[in-house]
Amino acid sequence: xxxxxxxxxxFVASAAAPIAAQAAARGKTNKVIASELGLSEHTVKNxxxxxxxxxxxxxxxxxxxxxxxxxxxxxxTRADTGDGEPVEKS
Numbered sequence: 896x897x898x899x900x901x902x903x904x905x906f907v908a909s910a911a912a913p914i915a916a917q918a919a920a921r922g923k924t925n926k927v928i929a930s931e932l933g934l935s936e937h938t939v940k941n942x943x944x945x946x947x948x949x950x951x952x953x954x955x956x957x958x959x960x961x962x963x964x965x966x967x968x969x970x971x972t973r974a975d976t977g978d979g980e981p982v983e984k985s
Contacts, residue, residue: 915939916946917967920959 911932918928925939932939943958952958 912942912946915942916958917962919943919955920962922955 911934915928915932915934918931919925923931925936925943928934929936929939947953947958950958950961952961
């Protein structure tokens with residue numbers, strides 16, 4: 896399955912929505928998610944609004960709990976904070 900359409904570098908909507916939700920659950924801002932996926936902040940906001948409604952959650956913390964309880968979130972990396980290495984657990 897390809898995540899990009901044509902040569903535009905933009906993610907296919909059906910692939911970008913869950914990626915945006917997972918990134919939001921890891922604490923990324925809409926602006927960062929939009930930049931990484933080649934989308935507008937407004938589009939990311941719409942994806943998250945629809946995901947919240949569909950999953951029955953009302954904020955990013957509830958989204959994180961929902962995804963974590965279903966094993967659908969990746970461990971945060973320093974890519975989420977800057978350097979791409981796994982976050983050390985204490």
